[in-house]
Amino acid sequence: MDIVLDFIRHFKTDRNFVIVDPVMGDYGKLYRTYTKEMCEKMKELVHYADIITPNLTELCTLLDAPYPKNGASIEELKEMCGKLAERGPKHIVVTGIHFNQTQIANFIYNKGEDFQIVMVDRIGGDRSGTGDVIAAIIAGMYLNGHSLYESVKKAADYVSKCIRYCEETKCQATGDSAFEMFMKDFNGGSVMYLYTVTGAVGEEGYLDLAKSGDLTGKNVYVNMTNKCPCSCVFCLRQTKQQQEGNTLWLKEGEPSVETMLELFAQYDLNVINELVFCGFGEPLERLEDVCRVIDSLKETYPNLKVRLNTIGLANLIYGRDVTPELKGRFDTVSISLNAPDEKEFLELTRSKFGIQSYEAIKEFAVLAKQYVPNVVMTVVEKVMPEEKIQKCREICDELGVTLRVRPFEN
Numbered sequence: 001m002d003i004v005l006d007f008i009r010h011f012k013t014d015r016n017f018v019i020v021d022p023v024m025g026d027y028g029k030l031y032r033t034y035t036k037e038m039c040e041k042m043k044e045l046v047h048y049a050d051i052i053t054p055n056l057t058e059l060c061t062l063l064d065a066p067y068p069k070n071g072a073s074i075e076e077l078k079e080m081c082g083k084l085a086e087r088g089p090k091h092i093v094v095t096g097i098h099f100n101q102t103q104i105a106n107f108i109y110n111k112g113e114d115f116q117i118v119m120v121d122r123i124g125g126d127r128s129g130t131g132d133v134i135a136a137i138i139a140g141m142y143l144n145g146h147s148l149y150e151s152v153k154k155a156a157d158y159v160s161k162c163i164r165y166c167e168e169t170k171c172q173a174t175g176d177s178a179f180e181m182f183m184k185d186f187n188g189g190s191v192m193y194l195y196t197v198t199g200a201v202g203e204e205g206y207l208d209l210a211k212s213g214d215l216t217g218k219n220v221y222v223n224m225t226n227k228c229p230c231s232c233v234f235c236l237r238q239t240k241q242q243q244e245g246n247t248l249w250l251k252e253g254e255p256s257v258e259t260m261l262e263l264f265a266q267y268d269l270n271v272i273n274e275l276v277f278c279g280f281g282e283p284l285e286r287l288e289d290v291c292r293v294i295d296s297l298k299e300t301y302p303n304l305k306v307r308l309n310t311i312g313l314a315n316l317i318y319g320r321d322v323t324p325e326l327k328g329r330f331d332t333v334s335i336s337l338n339a340p341d342e343k344e345f346l347e348l349t350r351s352k353f354g355i356q357s358y359e360a361i362k363e364f365a366v367l368a369k370q371y372v373p374n375v376v377m378t379v380v381e382k383v384m385p386e387e388k389i390q391k392c393r394e395i396c397d398e399l400g401v402t403l404r405v406r407p408f409e410n
Helices: 002-011 036-046 056-063 074-085 130-143 148-169 179-186 240-245 257-264 283-300 314-318 342-349 354-368 386-399
Strands: 091-098 103-110 116-121 194-197 206-208 219-222 274-277 306-310 332-336 374-380 402-406
Touching: 002 036, 036 056, 056 074, 056 091, 074 091, 074 103, 091 130, 091 148, 103 148, 116 148, 130 148, 148 257, 194 257, 257 283, 274 283, 283 306, 283 314, 314 354, 332 354, 342 354, 354 374, 354 386, 374 386, 386 402
Parallel strands: 219 274, 274 306, 306 332, 332 374, 374 402
Antiparallel strands: 091 103, 103 116, 194 206, 194 219
16 A cells, blocks of 8 residues: 555646545445555545545445445435545545445535436346446546546446346356446447537537536537438438447437436536537437427526527428427527428438428428527538529528528538
C-alpha cells in the first residue's frame, strides 16, 4: 500500500485523476486476507482519490460505521457518502447495492450536487471480477470525457450483459463472468443519445454532449431511434462502415424515455439555443416517447425551444393525422423535401410507402402549419442542380413554407 501511496503523491496533478476501488470485503465482512493495518492504509488512500468505488461493506469500513444488515436507505447513503467526501473524493460510486429481490443499485454521489442512481436487473448469483470490470469501465469512460453517470451506466449495463450471457449459456464453472465476449461493445466509441454539431460535416462533426463543454447558445440534438421509412441514397446511414462505426447508430437498441430523462437531468437546458430531435432515424417513429420526453422537459423548461427534423411521413406510418400532437411541443418542424417531383423523390428516398410519399409530405407540411409556428422544408445541396432547387422553392411558396438548402455530408 505504501508503494501505491508514494506513486500517487509523486504523479498526481490537476491534469489527471485518481480512481480507487477499495477491494476490502462484502456482505458486512472483510476478506480474510485483509488486516487492520491494511484498512488504515486504505483510509489514507481515500484522501488522494478523485473517484472511489466502494461497495456498502467497504463504505462502512472506511467510515468505521456499522454495516446495515437490512440495507441502507437513500438518506443513509447520502449521509455516509457526504462524510467520506469530506476526506477527499469528490465522486463516490457505491456499487452492487441489493436494492430488492430483482434489482441492483449503484448510488452516485457528486460533492455539492444531487445524487443519482443506476439500476440494473439482479441476474443469478455473485460472480468474481465484476467489481474490477465496473471500476475499469468507469475509469476509461470518465477519462474519455463522459459524465460519471454515463460511465457508471455503461459499466453496469455491460456487466449485466456479461452475467446474463453466462447464466443463459450455463457458464458457471468458476463463478467468473465472460467479459471478453463483448469487448467489441467498446469499439468505435459509445453511442450518442445527446450530441452537438461542431460545424464540420460527417461523423467527425458529431460531439457527445458530455464532451461538448459550455452549452450556452448551442443546439442540442436528440438521437432516439434508427428506424426510418426511407433509405435515402445520400444518407450516411446507408454504408456498412457508418452503421458499424458511427456513434449515432444505436447498436444496442433504442434508449428508454427514462434513460433520456436521466441524461437530460445532468444539463441546464435554460442556456441552450434549441433542442433538435433528429439523429440517425425518423424521430416520429417513436412519436409517443418523443412527446413524453418533451412534456417532461417542458415542466422544468417551459420556454424551451424544440425543433423536429423529419421526413414528413408520420401520417402514413400511423395511418392517421398526427400533426395535432405537435402542438405546444415543437416550435419548428423541418421536413426533408429532397426533390422537385414525386418520381425523383422516390428514387432518392426509396420510401417504403412508394409514389404516394411525395404528396404525403407536402400535405404534412400544410397540416403542421396549423399547430407549429415555424414549418420549413429542406433540400440537400450537391444532390440536385440549382434549377431543381428553384423548383423546390416554388413548391414551398405554394405551400406557404420556407425552403432551406442544407449542406451535403460525406
